[in-house]
Amino acid sequence: MKLRIKGNSVRLRLSQSEVELVALGAEVKEYVHFAENQFGYALRQEAIDSIEARYENNSMLIVLPYVQGKKWAKSDEVGISARVGELQILIEKDFQCLVSRGEEDKDAFPNPLAK
Numbered sequence: 001m002k003l004r005i006k007g008n009s010v011r012l013r014l015s016q017s018e019v020e021l022v023a024l025g026a027e028v029k030e031y032v033h034f035a036e037n038q039f040g041y042a043l044r045q046e047a048i049d050s051i052e053a054r055y056e057n058n059s060m061l062i063v064l065p066y067v068q069g070k071k072w073a074k075s076d077e078v079g080i081s082a083r084v085g086e087l088q089i090l091i092e093k094d095f096q097c098l099v100s101r102g103e104e105d106k107d108a109f110p111n112p113l114a115k
Helices: 018-021 066-073
Strands: 001-004 009-014 028-034 037-046 052-056 059-065 077-083 087-093
Touching: 001 018, 009 037, 009 052, 009 059, 018 066, 037 066, 059 066, 059 087
Parallel strands: 009 087, 037 059
Antiparallel strands: 001 009, 028 037, 052 059, 077 087
16 A cells, blocks of 8 residues: 655545455555654444544554445446545555556556556
8 A cells, every 4th residue: 555645635545455355354564664663554334324434543444434435446446535534545456557567567557547
């Protein structure tokens, strides 16, 4: 899962296998290590009515409602967007680059613009 932060905007891009985990209801989590500390970021589903963003134990957690997460994971829909307070959230399926980047693109979705 890739994380991009710009101001009050957060974008998560998930590979094919990570989207499959979401479809199964599993949590997808990554860590960034800073010397003796770490920052985590995760996406999971819960029995909630709308997307939530939480910050707990040095981790950012984006939570999807079960129905919305499963529907997105099993569809051709590219992304889900939401605003939680002042935070803009975008969750997307990660597509292969038009110019291959090798291993980084290995588990990405086929790019619909590729010939």
